[in-house]
Amino acid sequence: MDWHVIQANLPLLLRGLGTSLQLAAVAVLLSFPLGCLLAIGRLSRRAWLSLTCGGFVNLMRSNPLVLVLFWFYFLVPIITGRAVSDLGSIVIAFVIFFSVYFAEIVRSGIQSVGSRQVQAGLSTGLTYPQTMRHIVMPQAIRAMLPALTTQCIVVFQGTTVAYIVGYDELLHTASMAAERTGRPVELYVAVAVMYFLVCTAGSLLARNLERKS
Amino acid sequence: MTAPIIQIQDLGLAFDGFTALDGVSLDVMAGQCIVVCGPSGSGKSTLLRCVNGLERFQRGDVVVDGTSVRDCRDLPRLRRGIGMVFQHFELYPHMTVLENVTLAPIKAKGLSKAEAERVALHYLDQVGIADQAGKHPGRLSGGQQQRAAIARALALEPKVMLFDEPTSALDPEMISEVLRVMLDLARSGMTMLVVTHEMGFAREVADRIVFMDRGSIVETAGTAQFFSASQTERAREFLHKVLAKI
Ligand SMILES: Nc1ncnc2c1ncn2[C@@H]1O[C@H](COP(=O)(O)OP(=O)(O)OP(=O)(O)O)[C@@H](O)[C@H]1O
Numbered sequence: 463m464d465w466h467v468i469q470a471n472l473p474l475l476l477r478g479l480g481t482s483l484q485l486a487a488v489a490v491l492l493s494f495p496l497g498c499l500l501a502i503g504r505l506s507r508r509a510w511l512s513l514t515c516g517g518f519v520n521l522m523r524s525n526p527l528v529l530v531l532f533w534f535y536f537l538v539p540i541i542t543g544r545a546v547s548d549l550g551s552i553v554i555a556f557v558i559f560f561s562v563y564f565a566e567i568v569r570s571g572i573q574s575v576g577s578r579q580v581q582a583g584l585s586t587g588l589t590y591p592q593t594m595r596h597i598v599m600p601q602a603i604r605a606m607l608p609a610l611t612t613q614c615i616v617v618f619q620g621t622t623v624a625y626i627v628g629y630d631e632l633l634h635t636a637s638m639a640a641e642r643t644g645r646p647v648e649l650y651v652a653v654a655v656m657y658f659l660v661c662t663a664g665s666l667l668a669r670n671l672e673r674k675s
Numbered sequence: 676m677t678a679p680i681i682q683i684q685d686l687g688l689a690f691d692g693f694t695a696l697d698g699v700s701l702d703v704m705a706g707q708c709i710v711v712c713g714p715s716g717s718g719k720s721t722l723l724r725c726v727n728g729l730e731r732f733q734r735g736d737v738v739v740d741g742t743s744v745r746d747c748r749d750l751p752r753l754r755r756g757i758g759m760v761f762q763h764f765e766l767y768p769h770m771t772v773l774e775n776v777t778l779a780p781i782k783a784k785g786l787s788k789a790e791a792e793r794v795a796l797h798y799l800d801q802v803g804i805a806d807q808a809g810k811h812p813g814r815l816s817g818g819q820q821q822r823a824a825i826a827r828a829l830a831l832e833p834k835v836m837l838f839d840e841p842t843s844a845l846d847p848e849m850i851s852e853v854l855r856v857m858l859d860l861a862r863s864g865m866t867m868l869v870v871t872h873e874m875g876f877a878r879e880v881a882d883r884i885v886f887m888d889r890g891s892i893v894e895t896a897g898t899a900q901f902f903s904a905s906q907t908e909r910a911r912e913f914l915h916k917v918l919a920k921i
């Protein structure tokens with residue numbers, strides 16, 4: 463075992479970690495709002511909207527992330543005849559894929575608030591969107607905080623899938639370094655520790671937020 | 676003679692096949708307090724929800740202050756003129772009492788925050804809980820919560836107030852503080868449509884009592900007449916049961 467190799471490659475690994483975190487952050491920030499819209503659409507009284515959103519959610523949930531990424535990375539450029547940047551296709555795939563999981567979390571959160579609160583809001587002359595925004599969503603988000611945190615961690619772990627298209631996230635960076643130095647064990651241990659630390663920090667943060675609300 | 680402020684005209688509503696309202700007609704004049712009673716499932720709540728368009732009906736119409744609910748293109752505007760109080764208060768637990776009361780005046784009516792707070796404190800004072808304005812509803816007693824909910828409805832300065840069993844979720848010792856507020860409101864000339872089994876309240880301020888059964892009004896009578904000589908067997912039986920409970 464040669465632990466110096468970790469030290470030598472630490473700046474590189476940290477840069478990879480930064481890339482993974484950024485990718486996860488962008489994916490969460492875009493897929494969560496999209497998930498909210500999907501959830502609201504799915505709960506709509508308009509049948510066409512509810513069926514469309516429900517169908518989309520079920521379709522996406524039955525596909526693995528790798529396949530969705532393949533679609534956007536290889537197939538969309540073929541179909542449209544236009545090249546999509548690496549980052550572009552990764553982000554699009556992540557956002558579409560993860561938005562349906564957020565949609566399911568948000569949907570159960572909204573349902574936990576219940577229709578009587580909606581009726582109360584409507585009865586005071588608020589519109590339906592205002593009622594959702596000011597009355598239902600704040601309560602729903604509080605109820606779903608634990609599930610949302612878990613999902614954010616899943617998104618972060620999911621960024622490793624960008625490895626397969628050669629994007630420089632943490633795992634890919636580590637594997638390049640492993641190949642270059644011939645020290646895979648040390649480097650993958652380092653990577654595992656990094657994932658462990660980030661995920662633990664995330665859970666602790668969530669537990670804190672939960673206690674405060 | 677002026678037109679009634681609420682006209683319920685041959686209202687009919689079915690929930691997939693089940694008839695919840697079957698030809699209900701009722702006029703409420705401005706300033707009147709009408710008490711609606713009747714057994715569970717007779718359609719009282721459904722009737723109230725039709726008045727402010729929370730429930731869609733298939734037959735007949737409700738006209739509130741000249742506006743047809745059936746043809747109404749702007750339900751939020753209609754609802755601003757109709758306050759509603761619920762059995763389980765339905766305060767927003769994530770907001771303070773003051774925020775509960777100011778939300779709709781700010782967002783639906785367009786008042787400034789300062790103006791909305793002034794109005795809110797006026798009505799919180801009227802229901803006797805101005806000192807609780809900064810607390811969250813969960814910290815209030817049931818009676819205080821229901822009074823806050825009444826203030827929330829009043830803050831929109833509605834022409835009509837609907838009450839759906841406002842005291843039936845309360846502990847006995849808190850019922851009277853809520854009824855007190857409602858009595859004052861009725862005496863100040865507010866038009867009220869009240870679903871309740873509080874016959875003491877009805878006797879005190881109701882102009883008329885309406886008895887519903889299986890989606891229809893089976894009896895409507897002046898208050899004194901209702902208590903002294905109910906016409907229908909069902910109403911007599913019901914009254915007997917309700918009065919025996921007190
Ligand atoms: N959304 C709904 N879907 C199906 N049936 C409903 C719905 N709302 C009410 N009902 C039915 O309509 C009937 C009338 O209900 P409603 O709540 O108006 O009665 P109520 O007189 O208020 O009774 P309670 O005293 O129990 O509050 C009941 O049989 C109820 O089961």
Ligand SMILES: [Mg+2]
Nearest residue numbers: 719720721839
């Ligand atoms: Mg009811």
